[in-house]
Amino acid sequence: MSELQAITIWLLERQDIIVNTWLNQGGVKQYLAAHKINSDKFATKFAYPIFLYNLEVMNIVTRSETCPIMNQFIKYMIQKKINSQEIFIICSKLRVTIIEYLHKNYPHHFDRAEIVMKITDVFDNNLAGVLGYFDAQTLENKLQNKENIDATQYSKKLQIMLDAQKNIFFQVHNNKLFLGNQAFFLAAGVRDAKELEKHFFHPLDFIEATTVFEELFKRKKYVQWLMKIIRDNHGECEVKFFNHMLNQRSMMMMYVRQIDEADHFVFTLEDIFAEKNEIKKINALSSIDPLTDLANLTKFKEMLEKQIDTQPQDELSILMIDIDGFKIFNDTHDTKSGEKLLQNISDILKDTYSNNVARIDFERFAMISQEKNVNNTQDIIDKINKLLEENNSQNKIKPLAAIVVHRKNDTVELMLARGDILLNQVKLDPLETIIDDTVIIQQEAIRLEEEKKFLFTMQRNKEEKKTIQVTNYYLEIGIKSDATILSVTEDKMSITMKKIALSSLYQNDAIYIKMPQKPDYKALVYKVDKFEGYAVLHFFQAVELSPLDRNHVHVKLPQPIEASFYFNKKKMDAKIQSVSIRTFEIVMQDIYALKTECEVSITATLNEKKASYSGKIFKIISLVDRFIVIVHLDVNALTEEILSRYVSVRQLEIIKDLQKNIL
Secondary structure, three states, X not given: OOHHXXXXXXXXXXXXXXXXXXXXXXXXXXXXXXXXXXXXXXXXXXXXXXXXXXXXXXXXXXXXXXXXXXXXXXXHHHHOOOOHHHHHHHHHHHHHHHHHHHHHHOHHHOOOHHHHXXXXXXXXXXXXXXXXXXXXXXXXXXXXXXXXXXXXXXXXXXXXXHHOOOOEEEEEEOOEEEEEOHXXXXXXXXXXXXXXXXXXXXXXXXXXXXXXXXXHHHOOOHHHHHHHHHHHOOOEEEEEEEEOOOOXXXXXXXXXXXXXXXXXXXEEEEEOHXXXXXXXXXXXXXXXXXXXXXXXXXXXXXXXXHHHHHOOOOOOEEEEEEEEOHHHHHHHOOHHHHHHHHHHHHHHHHHHHOOOEEEEEOOEEEEEEOOOOHHHHHHHHHHHHHHHHHOOOOOOOEEEEEEEEOOOXXXXXXXXXXXXXXXXXXXXXXXXXXXXXXXXXXXXXXXXXXXXXXXXXXXXXXXXXXXXXXXXXXXXXXEEEEEEEEEEOOOEEEEEOOHHHHHOOOOOOEXXXXXXXXXXXXXXXXXXXXXXXXXEEEEEEEEOOOHHHOOOOOEEXXXXXXXXEEEOOEEEEEEEEEEOOOEEEEEEOOOOOOOOOXXXXXXXXXXXXXXXXXXXXXXXXXXXXXXXXXXXXXXXXXXXXXHHXXXXXXXXXXXXXXHHHHO
């Protein structure tokens, strides 16, 4: 890590002190007060982002050129009628604050002329750009006043034409409604643009759900969401919202196009209800798996739904069988061999379960049964193993089984999800082939007992007015808060947290509570109210190991990156989703023969540098649809330099992103 990078990280960790000192400098404080600018709001909206931008330039993450936050700052200053001399003083005081602070608190690293010159150059170049943009913006505003008179007349004519359209049409510019036809306002349940602003913080907030890139949409990253739709989905997707014009929820096809500027989009929404009905009819005709002649997943769900409605609780179960290792077999043999094997396995299942069996995934089957007998399941496993032995593939393929019993308030989706979890769990144990959901029931009983004790302790803390230390993770960056307990109920707890922590929270996110003694506790977010400043937590669980125990900063990648994962000279598909200077967190669809303590190697490209990393598997986490493999790395000087550089750069990006969430 270079000396300048070390200084940048050191400054980043003290950003609150530096921004505070800057805004209280002589001149800065006076000008803000004179123009009636609230210093706290100015700090959140401009001071912190400007400070982070300058650090990025120092760290060579961002080039010193036109910057959106600096441009927004200038436009705001013009609105407040602040002149160029006052802007010069406000900006130069940031440079003075940082240099004085470094000289006073970082003297042994701050006596080299080239370091001082580098920092000075960064701020001088930025200041020159700011003043240049101020002059250009001032001139543009004068010309714009004349153009606005002609544009008003044209927009009236355009509005008449748009209101005649039946489809919903609107335009969004700089996160504000720029134009909308009558159909749009009627569908959104408002009379005009002013009333829309009162009901919705952003014009797209009237949309409740989407079919593509849901994570970006849920986090209200609308610009990124729209750009992904335009680039990767031909500018179209389905959206759901409450249509006040029809007084019902509507699913519509949304078409979006970008207009020259980055944050300027035009939208058209069309009704797709009739088309969707036709598609459903066609899909309903196909309920059989063509390879095995068994029911497919859709048909199996229908069959199970009927059984749940008619069979008493605890007298209905499903048996799910996974042919573990079949994907490798299929990849290394001809297609006909793989297909024949699946057909023979399906024949074994049909002989036992007749019409109540289905192929629900590539190598996974499910059966409806009124039995909970493990011995009967073992008979089926033995028959499949005999078939594999006859095909000389018993060492490569292993049948696994999960028994899921219908419980109170169960649904089809819950039972299938429980089966997926159980099959992933049994994959981790090389000695087991059959598992039933009494394991999950027992685990939940233990958790409920732990939750009861924990909430009793929290109630005492509330009565004694003690705060608790909680940490949530935004893209793997920990955000600590000394939380005040507002209320404790039978299964929930309400707490206040730091504003920056609340801004990064969403429903079902994890929060970790530090306890005086192990174990610590993990909770899920039930509800978060960012305006009132509190979060409601539920589903409390004791954890012996958690992110609180980390010794190094972890960062989540913007998108998981492809990596070459090697074990025993075999290459496996993998994606890296988060890193630290000592750890990779890797997503895998199958873990094959992997287990903890296995030595592995990974080849990946970070910071445009391809490198090979070796290490041992520390932990394997089984999820419904994937595995998370945590690898502790054997780091050498080269890989440590790559990883430390990447982590520091990514940490800056994440903090900047978090600051934007607060604005």
